[in-house]
Amino acid sequence: MSDDSEPWYRTAVFYEVAVHSYADSNGDGIGDLQGLTERLAYLEWLGITAIWILPIFPSPMRDGGYDVSDYLGIRPEFGDFDDFRTLIEQAHRRGIRVITDFIVNHTSNQHPWFQEARLPGSRKRDWYVWTDDPSTYSEARVIFVDTHTSNWAWDEVAGQYYWHRFFDHQPDLNYDNPAVRDAIADAMRFWLDMGLDGLRLDAVPYLFEREGTNCENLPETHAYLKEIRSMIDDEYPGVVLLAEANQRPEDLLAYFGDGDECHMAFNFPIMPLLFLAVASDDATVVAKELAATPDIPRGCQWSVFLRNHDELTLEMVTSTQRAALYDAYAPDPAMRKNVGIRRRLAPLLNGDRRKIELLHAVLLSLPGSPVMYYGDEIGMGDDIVLPDRDGVRTPMQWNPTPSAGWSDADPTHFYLPVVSDDAYGPNRVNVHDERADEHSLLSAVRNLIAMRPPAFGTAAFKVLNPGDPRVLAIARGEFTVAANFSSAPLTVRCGTDSYVAGNGTIKGNSVSLPPYGWLWMGPA
Ligand code: NOJ
Ligand code: CA
DSSP: OOOOOSSSGGOOEEEEOOOOOOOOOOSSSSSSSSHHHTTHHHHHHTTTTTTOOOOOOOOSSSSTTOSSSSSOOGGGOOOOOHHHHHHHHHHHHHHHHHEEEEOSBBBOHHHHHHHHTTTTTTTGGGGBBBBBTTTTTTTSSSSSSTTOHHHHHHHHETTTTEEEEOTTTSSOOOOSSSSHHHHHOOOOHHHHHTOEEEEEEEGGGGSSOTSSSSSSOOHHHHHHHHHHHHHHHHOOOOOOOEEEEOHHHHHGGGTTTTSOOEEEOTTHHHHHHHHHHHEEEEOHHHHHHHOOOOOOOOOOEEESSSSSSSSSSSSSSSSSHHHHHHHHOSGGGGGBSSEEEEEOHHTTTTTOOOHHHHHHHHHHSSSSEEEETTTTTTEEEEEEEEOOGGSSSSSOOOOSSSSTTTTOSSGGGGSSSOOOOOOOOOOTTTTHHHHHHHHHHHHHHHHHHHHOHHHHHHEEEOOOOSSSEEEEEEETTTTTEEEEEEOEEEEEEEOOOOOEEESOEEETEEEETTTTTTTEEEEO
């Protein structure tokens, strides 16, 4: 399957996993690295070729580990460096690459750097961003609008305000300080030396601040990324840098630089439009967005996704689209978080298998490398009663027992409870039963991955006009994809050839698609 002329990440299928919720090997109620290693056989069977691991640094865990208190350690509950090296080795043995989150923008306020920086007269003061005047940088938006009204917080010990783009327990590092830039580059080296295949650069647009700007995507940030990239090219060839930049297309594109910044970037703009298209029986928004998606530099790649560990962000859509999406997918205010929707894929789509498969088929055929979110392959549910975004991070459901087979601990000691509702509890949704059932969602998703031509990762794309706004049709090199985003059976023309996969039928030049049906077609 691998194409040696292409970098590995251009033909990869990624799988995002939260270590603390995947598998608990020692029965303490917290998932761990060894647990994940023990599940690699499942991931290989599923057919994914790369895993992205959420942060594993020591952390007070007030932001899922994105609040780092030590860049050179592993959270003890997760295991140690030997466990981590073993995970990488075992994954590689199965042909699976491993990338991890790397939190560039901020630390926890518990990080020793910050603890030292707050002290009066500290030589570390300028490792963070401080002011006496909290009207500084007033053009920067607040991101966590549910919990914060300002990006400045007062520190009693320092007697100054410090800058934070996210939670106020997460002070932003000061990238104007060369010592910070070097310390972060060295921390990256520390992890890459263990054999990692890549880093997801968390919250990368916010590294620098400048008065009179929105403090996002600044030229200084891009200059730093070029430095990091040149370090990767010199010292770690083959390693991928993946930008997490929730930005409009033109700003997002800049993270590829001229092919000299990040190798990959999440395609945030397309994601909510896929959901909008399903909700409105109209694929036009997706077709338009794709048609406007610019070419990216050689060797670069989009990361496409449906859901992840965060809320389904609606920051980058128009206010009309946002209202329609809230209406369709978050009728209960408890389903909303910040500017987004904190629900998982299956419940968002009312558990409708046709829609879940349609979106998977589209995801796997969009330009880019798909990133699947753990549990979505079996149709896991969510728990909107849990705080923040924990409701979409519940334990993986491995078998039909009440504890879902993810941990032997007493359930009252589970780090997060297993989803227990009738529709999505482990008795209905679990790997064990779905593996044994060739008609299950899991089997369908696995087949999709197996059938996916590598050209979907690498070939040029072109939006076709199937003559019906309800159908998305795209050419991917020699392949054609047709997807019906509506509840009506439809017949359209879109220059087809031979059948590759899907539930539609081909007759000459026309394809018939059942409600929410789709087809992958190949060269004759
Ligand atoms: C982006 C991460 O995906 C999210 O989970 C986190 O809360 C923010 N960065 C802040 O670290
Ligand atoms: Ca454990």
